[in-house]
Amino acid sequence: MFRNQYDQDVTTWSPQGRIFQIEYAMEAVKQGSAAVGLKSGEHAVLATIKRAPSDLSSYQRKIFKIDDHMGIAISGLTADGRILCRYMRNECLNHRFVYDSPMPLGRLVRQVADKAQLGTQRSWKRPYGVGLIVAGHDESGPHIFYNCPSGNYYDYKAFAMGARSQAAKTYLERQFETFAAASLDDLVKHALHALQASLQDGELTEKNCSVAVVGGDMPFTLLEDDSLAPYIAAIKEEEPAAAAGMEAEGAAAEGDAAAGEGGAAGEGEQQQEQQGGGGGDDGGEAPMEQ
Amino acid sequence: MLHRPTSHSAAIGPGPVPSLANPGPALEQQPRHAPQAPSCGSEAFCVDPQALSSSHPRQHTQYPYVTGTSVLGITFKDGVLLACDTLGAYGSTKRYKSFDRLRKVNDVCMVGASGELSDFQYIMRLLEELSDDDFCMDDGHHLKPAEVHSYLTRVLYNRRNKMDPLWNSLVVGGFHSGKPFLGTVGMIGTSYTDAHLATGFGNHLARPLMREKHHPDMSEEEAVALMHECLKVCYYRDKNSINKFQLAKVTKDGVSISEPFALETNWGFKLFQNPAANAVGTW
Amino acid sequence: MATALPVRAQVPAAGQATKQHASWSPYDDNGGTVVAVAGDDYCIVAASTRMSTGYSILTRNKSKILRLNPKCVVASAGMQADMETLHKMLHSRHVTYQFNHRRPMSCPATAQLLSNTLYYKRFFPYYTFNLCAGLDDEGRGAVYTYDAIGSYERVGYGCQGSGKELIQPVLDNQLKAASPLVLPQQQWLSSLPLEQAVDLVKGAFVSAGERDIYTGDDVEILIITKDGIRTDSLQLKRD
Numbered sequence: 001m002f003r004n005q006y007d008q009d010v011t012t013w014s015p016q017g018r019i020f021q022i023e024y025a026m027e028a029v030k031q032g033s034a035a036v037g038l039k040s041g042e043h044a045v046l047a048t049i050k051r052a053p054s055d056l057s058s059y060q061r062k063i064f065k066i067d068d069h070m071g072i073a074i075s076g077l078t079a080d081g082r083i084l085c086r087y088m089r090n091e092c093l094n095h096r097f098v099y100d101s102p103m104p105l106g107r108l109v110r111q112v113a114d115k116a117q118l119g120t121q122r123s124w125k126r127p128y129g130v131g132l133i134v135a136g137h138d139e140s141g142p143h144i145f146y147n148c149p150s151g152n153y154y155d156y157k158a159f160a161m162g163a164r165s166q167a168a169k170t171y172l173e174r175q176f177e178t179f180a181a182a183s184l185d186d187l188v189k190h191a192l193h194a195l196q197a198s199l200q201d202g203e204l205t206e207k208n209c210s211v212a213v214v215g216g217d218m219p220f221t222l223l224e225d226d227s228l229a230p231y232i233a234a235i236k237e238e239e240p241a242a243a244a245g246m247e248a249e250g251a252a253a254e255g256d257a258a259a260g261e262g263g264a265a266g267e268g269e270q271q272q273e274q275q276g277g278g279g280g281d282d283g284g285e286a287p288m289e290q
Numbered sequence: 291m292l293h294r295p296t297s298h299s300a301a302i303g304p305g306p307v308p309s310l311a312n313p314g315p316a317l318e319q320q321p322r323h324a325p326q327a328p329s330c331g332s333e334a335f336c337v338d339p340q341a342l343s344s345s346h347p348r349q350h351t352q353y354p355y356v357t358g359t360s361v362l363g364i365t366f367k368d369g370v371l372l373a374c375d376t377l378g379a380y381g382s383t384k385r386y387k388s389f390d391r392l393r394k395v396n397d398v399c400m401v402g403a404s405g406e407l408s409d410f411q412y413i414m415r416l417l418e419e420l421s422d423d424d425f426c427m428d429d430g431h432h433l434k435p436a437e438v439h440s441y442l443t444r445v446l447y448n449r450r451n452k453m454d455p456l457w458n459s460l461v462v463g464g465f466h467s468g469k470p471f472l473g474t475v476g477m478i479g480t481s482y483t484d485a486h487l488a489t490g491f492g493n494h495l496a497r498p499l500m501r502e503k504h505h506p507d508m509s510e511e512e513a514v515a516l517m518h519e520c521l522k523v524c525y526y527r528d529k530n531s532i533n534k535f536q537l538a539k540v541t542k543d544g545v546s547i548s549e550p551f552a553l554e555t556n557w558g559f560k561l562f563q564n565p566a567a568n569a570v571g572t573w
Numbered sequence: 574m575a576t577a578l579p580v581r582a583q584v585p586a587a588g589q590a591t592k593q594h595a596s597w598s599p600y601d602d603n604g605g606t607v608v609a610v611a612g613d614d615y616c617i618v619a620a621s622t623r624m625s626t627g628y629s630i631l632t633r634n635k636s637k638i639l640r641l642n643p644k645c646v647v648a649s650a651g652m653q654a655d656m657e658t659l660h661k662m663l664h665s666r667h668v669t670y671q672f673n674h675r676r677p678m679s680c681p682a683t684a685q686l687l688s689n690t691l692y693y694k695r696f697f698p699y700y701t702f703n704l705c706a707g708l709d710d711e712g713r714g715a716v717y718t719y720d721a722i723g724s725y726e727r728v729g730y731g732c733q734g735s736g737k738e739l740i741q742p743v744l745d746n747q748l749k750a751a752s753p754l755v756l757p758q759q760q761w762l763s764s765l766p767l768e769q770a771v772d773l774v775k776g777a778f779v780s781a782g783e784r785d786i787y788t789g790d791d792v793e794i795l796i797i798t799k800d801g802i803r804t805d806s807l808q809l810k811r812d
Contacts, residue, residue, distance in 0.1 A: 065672070089672060093665045100440035104431045140430060353595050448656050450599050451697070457597075478599055479654035482624060482632045493629050 011123045022120050025149035026107055029131035032075030034165045034198040035062060036191055037133035037144040038158035038172060040182045044135040044142040046073040047191035049162075049199055050208050064213045067092035068100045068219040071135025071212050075162035076149070077129035084112060084132060084147075105136045109145040117151030127151075131161045137216050160194060168194040184213060185231075188223070192235045206232050235256050237279035300369050350454035354406035356380050358391045359530045360492030361402035361461045364504055364522050365470040365485050367515035369541035370463040372402045373517050375525070376550050377532045384532060387442065392538040394545045396421050399435040399464035400538055401442070404489045405477065406457035413456060416445065435464020435471035435540075447479025459489035464541045488520070491528045496520035510539075600652055600700045601626055604787025605637055606736030607648035608777060609706035610748070610770050611714025612763045613730050616797040618706045620648045621736070621775050621782075621809070623790040633790040633811065641667045642677035645707035647687060650734025651721070652700040656683045659699050662690060678709035684717040684725060692723035702733035707797055714763070714797075729763055736788040737783035743777050771796065775807050782809040 006012050007020030014020060035048040036205045048062035060078060064085045065071045072088065074081035088108055095103035112132070119127040132147040155180055158176045160168035171194045179187065196204045206228040215219040223231070361374040378386030391410070392402045395417050403410035417438065424432045433441070439462040443495050449456050455477045464471040473483040486500040487493075503516050517537060533555060538547040561567065607620040620637040623630060639647045639660040647663060649656040666686060670678045678686070686707045691699060698721045705717040705725075718731035730748050732740045748763050763770055774794065781788045789812065794805040 070415065089669075093668060097446050097661050097665060098441055099433075099437040101434065101437050104429070106429045107431065110427075300579070352597075443654075443657070447658060448574070450654075453599065455597060455599075457595075476601075476654075477597065478601060478652075479653065479658075480601060480603065480631075480652070481657065482635050484632045484634070487632075 009123060010120055010126060017121065022150045025127035025129050026131075028129035029076040029149065029161055030165075031161065032078075032131075032162045033062065034160060034162035034168055034195060035073035035075050035133055036158070036160040036165070036168050036172065036194045036198075037073060037135045037146075037156070038176070038179055038187060038194070039135070039142040039144050040184070040187050040189055041180050042142065043184045043187055043192045043213055044137060045145055045184075045187045045214075046071060046133060046135045046212040047188075047195050048073050048075075048210055049195055050206075050210055052208075059208065061210075063210055063222060064225040065212075065220050066108075066136075067096075067102060069138060069214060070105055070108075070134060071214060071220045071222075073133045073135070073212075075131050080128045081132070084115075084128065084130065087115065088112060102138060102225065104140075105134065105138050105143045105145065106140075106155075108285065109134050109147060112147050113151050113153040116147065116149060119149075120151050128202075133159055133161060135212070135214060136220070137214050142215060158194075160198065162198070164198040167197040167200075171197045185234075186213065188213065188231050188234070189235050189238070192231055193238075196235065204232060204235070318496045350452075351406070351409075351457060354409075354457040356385060356407045357457075357530070358389065358404045358407055358410070359528055360488055360490040360496065360524055361391065361404050361459070362488045362492050362496050362500075362517065362524070363402065363461045363463050363472050363474075364500060364513055364517060364535050365472050365506060366508045366510055367466050367506075368470075369510070369539055370472050371513050371517050372400060372461060372463045372538045372540075373521055373535060374402055374404070375521075375531045376534045376536060377530065378407050379530045382530065387534065388534060388550065390536065391545075392536050392547050394547065395438055396424070396432050397544045398466045398540065399433065399438050399462065399471075400540055400545050400547070401438070402461040402463070402538070404459045409456040409458050410460075412566075413442065413458065413460070415443065434466050435462055436466075436473070438462050438464070439471070439473040439475065439483070443475045443479055443481040446477060446539075450478040461487065461489060463538070463540050465542060467475065468542075470540070492520070492524055495524050495527050499523065518553055522555065525553070525555065583614045594691055599697075601654075602651065602700070602735075603631070603653040604735040604736040605650040606778070606781055606785070606788045607637055607650050608732045608734065608740060608744070608774055609648065609704045609716040609730060610744070610763055610765075610774060611706070611716045612707075612765065612770055613714070613769060614798060615713060615767050615770070616626065616706050616708060616714035616716065617767075617770055617774055618648050618704070618791050618792065618797065619647050619778065619794040619807075621734075621778065621788045621790065623787065623794050624653055625787050628786070630790075636793055637812045638795060639663060640792060640795070640802065641683060644797065645678065645680040645705070646795060646797070646802075647683070647703060647705050648733075649701040649703045651702045655699040659690065659703075663687065666690070680705065680709050680715045680717075681727075683707075684715075684727070687717070687719065688723040688725045688788050690723075691719060691721065695722050698722050702737075704731050704733055706731075708799065712799055732777075734787075736778075736785045739781040739785055740777045743780065744773075747773055749796070767796070767798075771805065778807060778809060786799075 006014035010019060010021040016135050017255040033049040037046050046063055050059035050062055052059045054274045063071060063073050066088045069247040072085060091108055092103045093113060116128050119125045127149045129149060131149065134147060136143055146154045146156055146161065147233055158172040158179060160172060175190055179190065182190065191211060192204060195209055206225050211228055212220060213223065292536060306535055358377045358378060359375065361372065363372045372392055374391050376388050376391065377384055378389040389407060392400060393414055394400045420433060442462065446456055457477050459477065460475045462473045470512060472487060474487050474489060475481045485506050486504045488496045499520050521535050525533055533552045534550045535553065536548055536550055602626045605621050605623060609618045618638060622634050622636060623634050624635040637648055637650060637656065641647065641663065647660065649659060671702050687703060687705050700721060702721060703719045707715055709715040716728050716731045717725050718728050718733065719725045730744050732744060778792045789809045792807040792809060794807060795805040796805060
């Protein structure tokens, strides 16, 4: 499958000034399942939807602890994510060994971005096919960073990536002004609401998602299964009110009335679409994160 | 890039070893009719041909040349004081009399050094590179005193592992997030933090005074007075010291290093005038 | 590497013939004593906090114990710089182990790792004398004792460092270890109740503090049980 004649290697520009190989790598991020990250004045939270490649398999891990003060959520090629994860863990350990202190988040994110950039400028390499949301807490407070395969990195108040993440982004864009003062519990609930928005083909359960929290007063902690269940239950109660408006993608355009009516029906529609044409979305390409 | 070993040899001089000066087996086997002739380029001029001949190995530092004596440090209520004299001694010659042995690392941290002063200048260059990196990053992060201390411990320990030590005892003083920091590192990487400390002779001469009079919530005036007393005792008893001191302070307002000053001394004590008065015996 | 050994006498450096100058050794003994006693369901680890060199005290408050997890600690006497490095190394390895295995390292595993870490520097050893102590997989107290290059053995109690000669015989006498040669194998765990064992350790340190100049100031005591690590401390003479 050739899109055009300028996408055969990473060192070739298109006449429009684009490098297609990099853009393809960024597409890989969109095919992984959704991940969101958001922060308050004290804490940062990660939340992801976990997929199981088949009914016979377990769920694929999407959140990795890097050090006591930070962790990442990945979307895209899990294998590439694991390599970057190992690199970040090592850098944090080395920093602790030499300086006896936790590594500043921004510094590590920048190192990872520099590493990713190399893959976009060497003829014998390829860009990483994975996006990272880095959440953590250091001296300058909580942070959410996004590391892109292009070698770019961004500092966010809240961010979402992966399949159908636009819906989650829409939710976050509407709510982010309340995050700064939000409690940790509220922050986790916001994260789950955002996830729910991007998960149209099913229910959010403690099995198919995982959450991680980190702050100045607590080390990076993964919430899964039993420890996550109360939060899932809490958002299920709030659901009818909050989730209805968030259902469809590109929700910004739609009217309130339409959203109100769309609760159940919208979900059904999306499911149809998923079954019909969703094959490409879920990939099936072997190396892709499922 | 090829690895170039660093030289500390008296014959070759400090810095990267010129390729010819690295007597690998290949070089050894070449016939050398006129070793002093500039065979190619300028490299031959960098090397004392004698250093290449026969089987002398390249040597690491085995003793210091120009040294500084004790550095003293104490904490007080809202900061840290460091003090030492300004002498760089060549053996027992008072060779450099205005050498700044207290240096600022950044706004929250400073380092004082005793031991080999050239090694100290090298160490300061390492720290300056780190500070410059922090500045270039422009993200507001900078090295904290405890991080500088830990880093220096790793550097000195690493060099002792290479059997090529940096011949220093360093004192790190700083003030960060409302707390004073005072730590020290020795030439083999021995490190600790305490409310007061001293390197070298100071450990014998000044620390008993500190143990007696220091308390962590003392005022700046009290701390300066104690420091002056310690400096004076060190000066009376340490032959390799001079009456020209610097006192440095780290508080929440940053680092300040005083101009050199002298302390009033009294050599009229009876025992100073006649030191052998009580020394009965055969000598 | 140089092809031949240098003959020092034939190449006197400037001034070397007459002048004596500073020399250095990569090793120093900073003193200190560590003790560990294992019980049926507890383990006591204690270490003095004085750090000395020669006849000088460098500081009175330097911990010699590395807490890896609630079931395992490592305590080391000897040279402080080597101890610090060894502890940092073990800490890093422990973090990596948890990333890979998603659980803390058990005490027997840590014991083997410590042995390997020490032997890795067989020809430029860490000048440290270590005890690895905690609870084993069955919840019983475990103490492992080492030499500087990694030989190790599980014991019921152990003592290392400058006060070893003073404390070890007291422990031998009070805890009455069965000889390892007796068959069938005898129980070597301390049968003392926890509080008595803590008193024994404290008494041993007070005694060692009387005669050993490198043991003094304070003793940091960790009591490891299934509920976690409890700390206690003991003041010794500061002379």
